[in-house]
Amino acid sequence: MKRKLVIIFSFLLIHVFATHVYYGDQPILISSEGWLLKWDRFVELLKYYFERMGFEQPTLGNVGDFNYIVWNGHTVGYDSASKFVSLDGVSKRSEGIDLLEALKVFGLPFVLEQDRLILPNMWIHEIQKVQDVIEISYSGEKRLSALQDGGYVYFKSEGYVFYGNVMYRPGQILAQFERASNESIKQQIDLKGLIRLVMAREISVSSVRFLELSENVVVSENELTVLYAPGDNRVIIRPYVPEYDGADWPVYAEVRKIAEKLCQRFSLKLEICPLIVLPPQTMTMLILVEDQALLDELKGFLEDLVR
Amino acid sequence: MKKFVLVLLIVLSAQLVARQLTLFYLDDKLNPVSVRQNVGDDSDLVKTIFDRLASPPNGLKSFVPSDVLRAYFFVESYLVIDLKRGPISMLDFTQERFFVHQLLRTIFENFSGIDAVYFLVDGSRRDVLTKMVDVRFGFARHFWSRWPVEGEQ
Numbered sequence: 001m002k003r004k005l006v007i008i009f010s011f012l013l014i015h016v017f018a019t020h021v022y023y024g025d026q027p028i029l030i031s032s033e034g035w036l037l038k039w040d041r042f043v044e045l046l047k048y049y050f051e052r053m054g055f056e057q058p059t060l061g062n063v064g065d066f067n068y069i070v071w072n073g074h075t076v077g078y079d080s081a082s083k084f085v086s087l088d089g090v091s092k093r094s095e096g097i098d099l100l101e102a103l104k105v106f107g108l109p110f111v112l113e114q115d116r117l118i119l120p121n122m123w124i125h126e127i128q129k130v131q132d133v134i135e136i137s138y139s140g141e142k143r144l145s146a147l148q149d150g151g152y153v154y155f156k157s158e159g160y161v162f163y164g165n166v167m168y169r170p171g172q173i174l175a176q177f178e179r180a181s182n183e184s185i186k187q188q189i190d191l192k193g194l195i196r197l198v199m200a201r202e203i204s205v206s207s208v209r210f211l212e213l214s215e216n217v218v219v220s221e222n223e224l225t226v227l228y229a230p231g232d233n234r235v236i237i238r239p240y241v242p243e244y245d246g247a248d249w250p251v252y253a254e255v256r257k258i259a260e261k262l263c264q265r266f267s268l269k270l271e272i273c274p275l276i277v278l279p280p281q282t283m284t285m286l287i288l289v290e291d292q293a294l295l296d297e298l299k300g301f302l303e304d305l306v307r
Numbered sequence: 308m309k310k311f312v313l314v315l316l317i318v319l320s321a322q323l324v325a326r327q328l329t330l331f332y333l334d335d336k337l338n339p340v341s342v343r344q345n346v347g348d349d350s351d352l353v354k355t356i357f358d359r360l361a362s363p364p365n366g367l368k369s370f371v372p373s374d375v376l377r378a379y380f381f382v383e384s385y386l387v388i389d390l391k392r393g394p395i396s397m398l399d400f401t402q403e404r405f406f407v408h409q410l411l412r413t414i415f416e417n418f419s420g421i422d423a424v425y426f427l428v429d430g431s432r433r434d435v436l437t438k439m440v441d442v443r444f445g446f447a448r449h450f451w452s453r454w455p456v457e458g459e460q
Binding site: 130232234236238239240241242243263267268269270271272273274275276277278280 | 443
């Protein structure tokens with residue numbers, strides 16, 4: 001009985017005084033030797049972490065007693081006979097691999113919380129907003145949620161997320177984008193390593209604005225913007241975008257309905273073509289007319305239509 | 308008689324092996340005109356489409372320039388077409404649009420498994436093809452499985 005208690009107590013002591021390596025919130029290594037790891041344990045840890053993150057696996061090699069690992073252009077080596085560690089060519093005597101130093105050499109981020117070393121379980125490479133789509137490319141697990149509140153869309157960390165050289169803990173906001181009052185997240189598409197948010201606006205146009213075709217057209221949200229230029233009597237509208245997965249269908253349907261009525265009334269052709277001056281999810285169209293005197297009549301018709 | 312039957316059989320088997328392409332050219336009023344042409348079964352169909360569209364039959368026109376295809380590849384149900392900037396750089400607004408319409412209409416007609424087409428120019432993603440046509444997103448089959456201009460002909 002006494003022996004059993006000693007064993008249990010020893011295990012508890014080891015556990016309490018051991019150091020832990022976490023992948024986000026999951027323990028992946030317990031070490032009773034602090035951050036100084038044996039070569040094999042260090043290599044296994046890295047290989048396991050890279051696999052979980054979906055990173056390229058490191059290159060391993062050895063020359064006699066000198067073992068080395070290369071990843072991302074950096075090298076960590078250890079000579080088990082002479083007990084020398086080499087970090088990117090800088091050597092020093094050591095009984096093992098100092099995990100903190102080795103991670104720094106490889107440029108791998110981590111945070112220390114008491115006896116825990118936490119590696120990120122999501123690594124965001126880029127967050128970008130192109131018109132109505134926000135795209136997040138990442139490695140590891142999806143540990144991010146999108147919230148919309150007030151005039152912003154926020155991205156909140158749901159794990160240990162590395163982004164822009166900063167490690168974010170759970171609950172922290174790591175990015176935000178402004179949004180218009182009538183704009184909201186219409187759809188979230190989750191692919192491996194990619195999150196795509198499609199923003200959509202409610203359609204509420206009540207006026208029409210005619211502008212001569214130019215490269216610098218500013219589209220107003222609450223208006224039907226009609227660009228015009230000399231041409232062969234046709235109306236051009238943009239098709240919906242396949243990547244939006246239906247989020248832009250309501251705007252497309254509304255623009256098409258108006259364009260069809262216009263074409264029917266004035267015997268114009270209706271052409272579908274994605275022009276750069278007709279941004280996705282906007283109430284815009286381009287009219288090409290031979291007789292510029294017709295423009296007033298067209299405008300009057302459209303104003304009656306949207307009123 | 309025996310010789311005639313043999314020739315007939317050869318012609319018939321050649322017809323059976325050949326694949327037919329439907330190509331879309333334009334008349335003087337820019338209305339589409341479809342033309343069916345035979346191609347060999349082992350032809351590179353995408354390249355053949357570009358070559359044939361660049362050489363319209365008499366009386367028809369095309370805005371597809373010759374030697375404009377740089378590369379192409381299929382990704383699941385998408386076709387990515389990489390174009391050379393040089394041959395398309397001189398297209399005006401109308402030519403640019405109808406180049407796209409002709410090409411997409413022909414591709415979607417002949418490749419039933421393709422849902423969308425993407426364009427690259429000189430190996431890179433661009434905002435516009437030459438000046439006005441937005442190529443940042445895919446071109447969906449839905450719109451080019453028929454001619455994308457409706458109304459008065």
